[in-house]
Amino acid sequence: MKEVGYGIVGLGNIGPIHAQCVNAIKGARLVAVCDTRAELARDFAKQYGGTPYTDLAEILKHPGLHAVSLCVPSGLRADLAEKVARAGKHVMSEKPLEITTARVDRILRACEKSGVMLGCIFQYRFAEAAQHLRKALDQGRFGKLVLGDAYIKWYRSQAYYDSGAWRGTWKLDGGGALMNQGIHQIDLLQWFMGPVKSVYARIATVAHERIEVEDLATVMLEFENGAHGVIEGSTAIYPGHPARVEIHGTQGSAVIEDGKLVFWDFVKKRVEDKKIVAAMKGESELGTGAGDPLKGLKIEGHRRQIEDFVRAIRTGRPPAIDGREGRKAIALIEAIYKSAKSGRTIQVK
Ligand SMILES: NC(=O)c1ccc[n+]([C@@H]2O[C@H](COP(=O)([O-])OP(=O)(O)OC[C@H]3O[C@@H](n4cnc5c(N)ncnc54)[C@H](O)[C@@H]3O)[C@@H](O)[C@H]2O)c1
Numbered sequence: 001m002k003e004v005g006y007g008i009v010g011l012g013n014i015g016p017i018h019a020q021c022v023n024a025i026k027g028a029r030l031v032a033v034c035d036t037r038a039e040l041a042r043d044f045a046k047q048y049g050g051t052p053y054t055d056l057a058e059i060l061k062h063p064g065l066h067a068v069s070l071c072v073p074s075g076l077r078a079d080l081a082e083k084v085a086r087a088g089k090h091v092m093s094e095k096p097l098e099i100t101t102a103r104v105d106r107i108l109r110a111c112e113k114s115g116v117m118l119g120c121i122f123q124y125r126f127a128e129a130a131q132h133l134r135k136a137l138d139q140g141r142f143g144k145l146v147l148g149d150a151y152i153k154w155y156r157s158q159a160y161y162d163s164g165a166w167r168g169t170w171k172l173d174g175g176g177a178l179m180n181q182g183i184h185q186i187d188l189l190q191w192f193m194g195p196v197k198s199v200y201a202r203i204a205t206v207a208h209e210r211i212e213v214e215d216l217a218t219v220m221l222e223f224e225n226g227a228h229g230v231i232e233g234s235t236a237i238y239p240g241h242p243a244r245v246e247i248h249g250t251q252g253s254a255v256i257e258d259g260k261l262v263f264w265d266f267v268k269k270r271v272e273d274k275k276i277v278a279a280m281k282g283e284s285e286l287g288t289g290a291g292d293p294l295k296g297l298k299i300e301g302h303r304r305q306i307e308d309f310v311r312a313i314r315t316g317r318p319p320a321i322d323g324r325e326g327r328k329a330i331a332l333i334e335a336i337y338k339s340a341k342s343g344r345t346i347q348v349k
Helices: 015-024 038-048 074-086 101-114 128-138 158-162 177-193 272-279 300-315 323-342
Strands: 004-009 028-034 051-053 067-070 090-093 118-120 145-153 196-204 216-223 228-234 244-249 252-257 260-266
Touching: 004 015, 004 300, 015 028, 015 038, 015 067, 015 300, 028 038, 038 051, 067 074, 067 300, 074 090, 074 101, 090 101, 090 300, 101 118, 101 323, 118 300, 118 323, 128 177, 128 252, 128 260, 145 177, 145 216, 177 196, 177 216, 177 228, 177 244, 177 323, 196 323, 216 323, 260 272
Parallel strands: 004 028, 004 067, 028 051, 067 090, 090 118, 145 228
Antiparallel strands: 145 244, 196 216, 216 228, 244 252, 252 260
């Protein structure tokens, strides 16, 4: 395929980032966009290109449409993805892929049945820092893994939760500080450390009104490889701090903040370490969501991931983060919520 005809469904906060990425990628063209809000769809098409639609069934008939980014509220994705897959279009989902593993499995089945590709946005995996860390793990540089931690001490104003009826609801947001915000670092943590065996968690709503979900969570983890860890997540901490993932082993440690390395040291040094440490001084190439969902976010992570997805479609190889990868963080957060609700340690399946 020479050029992937690309569509975006859901044109709110994150939709424009997808549009900018598609417009920046060779081998893809934004051909159609869709939002139930007609005026938004029209203005969006004027600014970024593509034909505007207000109905999913209509955009799916657009000639030359091959792939669709689903940027709608999280708990709507299974219903929409099933229709997109049935129409034979490839699906790129924003995170979280859906809000429960049962609903994720509906998407997996639909895409497998139709033979279309499924990708899930986790842009922080595409940070150079994350790639260095994953490579060092593959090379065994950390020795035996001992501790793996994720800290997401973020701030979301009351106005943020009030800005959409779906925000902060179990039905459509699927959770709070963990399912919506912390999921990026939770994904990184399990990608680096391997599967989690069990969790023990507490969650609470301490600072926001009119939300059902947690704005504070503390979690103890045991990984299948015997390492321990913690997750601390909140959207109640002003002004919001860089999201941090720490990986510690008997032979080395590395720490990432907002997709940027801030610590890197191993018993056995390598020549490439000098370059890696020198790059630690610059700014985060991906930006941060610490205090606001979008103000600090740069498009580079999304651009790399959507470029990978487009290349996957054009060459027939799987995308770097497919549906099964996207499912893992949701299974983990589901177990965390189950533990918090029951007061028991929960085995992660
Ligand atoms: N990767 C990231 O860093 C990142 C950042 C922000 C949001 N997100 C994710 O993106 C998703 C959307 O979040 P948002 O903040 O952009 O939400 P939003 O409410 O700003 O935008 C969602 C849009 O979807 C539209 N919509 C709803 N139902 C629709 C339907 N059936 N058909 C077409 N359009 C429909 C709404 O009108 C709205 O414009 C969420 O799942 C969120 O977790 C990811």
